[in-house]
Amino acid sequence: MLQPLHQPLKSPEDLAKMKVAGRLASEVLDFIAPHVKPGVTTGALDKLCHDYMVNVQGTIPAPLNYAPPGHRPYPKSVCTSVNHQVCHGVPGDKVLKNGDIVNIDVTVIKEGWHGDTSRMFYVGEPSVQARRLCEVTYECMWKGIAMVRPGAALGDIGSAIQKHAEANGFSVVREFCGHGIGKRFHEEPQILHYGRPGQGLKLVTGMTFTVEPMINAGKRDIRQLADGWTIVTADHSLSAQWEHTVLVTDDAFEILTVSAGTPAPPAFVELRATVVS
Numbered sequence: 001m002l003q004p005l006h007q008p009l010k011s012p013e014d015l016a017k018m019k020v021a022g023r024l025a026s027e028v029l030d031f032i033a034p035h036v037k038p039g040v041t042t043g044a045l046d047k048l049c050h051d052y053m054v055n056v057q058g059t060i061p062a063p064l065n066y067a068p069p070g071h072r073p074y075p076k077s078v079c080t081s082v083n084h085q086v087c088h089g090v091p092g093d094k095v096l097k098n099g100d101i102v103n104i105d106v107t108v109i110k111e112g113w114h115g116d117t118s119r120m121f122y123v124g125e126p127s128v129q130a131r132r133l134c135e136v137t138y139e140c141m142w143k144g145i146a147m148v149r150p151g152a153a154l155g156d157i158g159s160a161i162q163k164h165a166e167a168n169g170f171s172v173v174r175e176f177c178g179h180g181i182g183k184r185f186h187e188e189p190q191i192l193h194y195g196r197p198g199q200g201l202k203l204v205t206g207m208t209f210t211v212e213p214m215i216n217a218g219k220r221d222i223r224q225l226a227d228g229w230t231i232v233t234a235d236h237s238l239s240a241q242w243e244h245t246v247l248v249t250d251d252a253f254e255i256l257t258v259s260a261g262t263p264a265p266p267a268f269v270e271l272r273a274t275v276v277s
């Protein structure tokens with residue numbers, strides 16, 4: 001049975017450009033990593049990333065002035081979500097201190113194509129619980145990515161993530177999800193980070209989307225701050241997130257957001273499937 005296309009088809013040339021955008025997004029994270037230290041502000045990290053994107057890479061920071069329906073324009077160039085902040089943390093005067101965990105989420109546009117990726121960073125030495133949350137969340141992202149192949153269902157991705165999070169006593173945020181990506185920042189389909197095996201849309205070769213689970217140490221409920229963007233856990237428990245942009249290949253998948261500093265996949269991921277560009 002044919003199913004409707006959920007994304008514009010991409011030519012090999014389009015995909016080559018997506019790989020460049022993906023690598024550049026990941027290289028912003030490589031660049032910023034040594035700056036994530038006690039005493040630095042999230043605003044300073046944003047400025048460093050902004051200048052690197054614009055002046056060194058010649059990329060456009062996709063978040064800057066991004067205004068999806070129901071939102072005021074996003075005022076900064078990256079998202080910095082610290083400790084109990086779940087996602088879309090707006091950089092500012094917040095000073096990072098020893099033991100904090102921070103997600104930095106970078107989306108660049110290069111030649112009209114988007115690359116979207118985020119990692120967790122430890123500020124100095126994290127607590128045992130914070131480290132475990134970050135590690136399990138990384139495994140959750142990879143449990144989901146490892147399900148990606150033509151014919152797999154979106155529910156296979158979501159259920160793999162949810163199962164691993166909940167087996168470790170953590171919870172999955174439901175209100176935000178991964179997304180199709182290409183010439184647009186956020187497009188169909190939505191990639192839920194929870195679900196049931198076999199349910200939902202079937203994947204086809206050539207689709208490009210993000211997998212970006214947000215996992216809370218406590219309950220899954222969230223709140224939005226008065227800045228109109230920053231999302232926090234309702235119970236103030238720690239939250240973590242990792243994100244890659246992936247391509248569905250004939251075999252399985254390819255990670256598009258790869259650079260020299262990309263952390264290795266967990267041991268459970270078959271090397272065969274991790275095509276490094």
Ligand code: MF3
Binds near residue numbers: 064074106107212
């Ligand atoms: N990069 C985020 C994502 O993964 C979106 C951030 S939108 C912003 O989808 F406006 F807050 F930057």
Ligand code: CO
Binds near residue numbers: 116178179212243
């Ligand atoms: Co994304």
Ligand code: CO
Binds near residue numbers: 105106116118243
């Ligand atoms: Co992102």
